[in-house]
Amino acid sequence: MSTTAFLDGDLMSAAAQRKVARSARISSWDQSGLNEDAFIVQPGETATLCDIEGPGKITHLWFVQACRRILGPGLIPYSKSGVAMMEIHNALGLNFEDNDPDYYRKVIIKMYWDDSETPNVLAPIGDFFCLGHSMAANFQSMPFTVSVKPSEEKKFGGNAAFNCYVPMPFNKRARIEIENQGENAYIQYFYIDYELRPAPFDPSEILYFHAHWRRENPTKGWAPDDVQTNSLETQVPALDGKGNYTILETEGAGAYIGCNHSVLHFQNTWWGEGDDMIFIDDDKWPPSMHGTGGEDYFSQGWGMQKNAYPFAGTIIHEDDVPGYQVSYRWHLPDPVRFNSKIKVTLEHGHANHLRDDWSSTAYWYQTLPGPKLDILPVDERLPTKPEIKQPESPAPQNLTQLQIANIKQRDERMKAFVEDRNKWLERRAIASRERARNNIEIAKDIKRRFMESLKE
Template identity: 85%
Template structure:
């Protein structure tokens, strides 16, 4: 009796099964042998991180990134620093810069499989890796992890390291891109680990990885803000689910494996009283899967708790950052199968009475061609976050009261700022051109590995 099926289906014992395959990696490493490992993607530009000829399977993604805004001239020119960002506290006077607090929503990741002309994965880079609201937070689950330094925890735009372990098979081609739709240069360190196979996956069996980000800001709630969640007045029947928030809607055959869910609740009571309703294939009413509440879908109860389990949990809890909640649910041991179509929905409050800021990233596998996935413009993706405007010194009356020395110091700072920014822009342009060349070299390197693998089988 063969043990292949048993070994191939078990995470821990699959390494003990002999397979004809070749493991490889594409990364951002500095191919000149120096230490400028980060790729630079200038505003409005797209970087091709990987373009791999199949058949094969991506097995792991590791991403670390930053996007820095220069607030004032530093004492160390970037062209002489050798680093992608100055990790020095601004209070020390050596530099004056910050992370763009919104960049996790401004930069998007796209993935294409085989002959797909439109992306099969499209999401803001943060939300794809379960970093909601552009707010950094540690968490661990089976398919995704985020690692954040204590000083960056719960910060908008905080520095973080991402991992994704979901398998992404392809027969002909895999292409992964990063598009910078922000105003500042974006830096990307990355590993893309994959394995090559000698023969194509069975077209009747292969399902392709998909992910898509959606947002409603606000959700289309029918109740006024002062109608309390769980009050008598919210007891309205919902017997069709038509007003629910849609997490995923697609046609084809496949498997829904879960989502992350970010909510900013404005009312100050409770956001999660809505039921999950999943309509499969020819469902009308009731759907194949009908739940009992938001926290119940995320497999918690009596509200959400501050924990992160392999398949469900909380990334940001509303008690830590009032109003903000980020949750996740992975249907890996309990996949949701569909043969022709699926619609995954969740009520925003009972019978959809709440008007909150909701966004989700859905993850699923399906046959190709997949749906045409689109993403809102940057302005519609930016997170809701508190903002404080400092007083301005632009008032002409204020300027007239300055001493000659004070005016001289301001002019000196402006001149130094221009020189510092000019130096950094030249450095960024050089790094950007080097990143484009590395992308080409990575593509050629992947072709050489594939040829060597196939030649070894002859």
């Protein structure tokens, strides 16, 4: 009896099966041998992280990033620091800078497979890795993890390390890009681990990974704000699914494998009273899969709990950050299969009565060509967050000569500091572009050597 099927189907046994393949990696490592191990992506620039000839399969992504705003002149010029960002508390007076709190929504990730001319993956960098609302938070699941230091937890724009273990097969080509649509230079450390195969995947069997981010702010609720969730006034029949929030809609054959879902609930009641409804192929009404509530779809009950399981759970809980909730559900052991089309939806409140800020990233596999994905402009992607406004500076009056001199000195230091940093950033950006080009050639050489080794 052959053990091939058993070994292929078991995660913990997969490495024990002999397979003709070659493991490789594309990363941001400093090819000069120094320690500037990050790409710098300037505002408005698109960086190619990898462009790999197939056939093969991406097996792991590791991303660490930052996007620093300079608030005042530091005492250590960037050109003398040797690091990509100053991790020194601003209270110490050595530097004065922070992360752009919105940058996880301003920077987008795009992936292309084989001959695709438009992205098969299109999402803000944070939301792709399950960091909703641009708010850093620790969580662990089977396909995704986010690691955050305690000082960065629940902070808009907080530093975080991302991992994705979702397999991404391709036959001809795999390309991953980062586009910086923000106003500040973007810093990206990354690993892209992959396998090369000697022969293409069977075209009749291969499905390609897709991901897409959507947002409705607000959702199109019909009830006035003072109509309470679960009140008598919300009890109207919902028997068609029209007006539901759409997580995914696509045509082709494939399998929906889950989503992350971010909510900012404004009413201080309960956002999750809506049912999930998944329409598959020729469904009219009722859909092939009809659920009983938001928390039920995310595999919890009596509201959302503060936990993160391998396939479902909470990343940010509304008890910790009032109004904000980020949840996830992975259909990896129970993929939702479709043969011609699928529409995955969720009511925003029973019968869609609530107006809240909802966004989601859907993940699925399907045949090519995939749908032509689009994304909202930057100003419509920014997270909704409370603003703390600093009082306006008073008009200068009765200042001493020393005070006047110190203010002038600060302005002069700021100008010199920013000029130095801009030169440093551009040097690093030029080196990053060269490194990206070299990475393409390194990947080609690895494939060449792998194919030659099979002839020996």
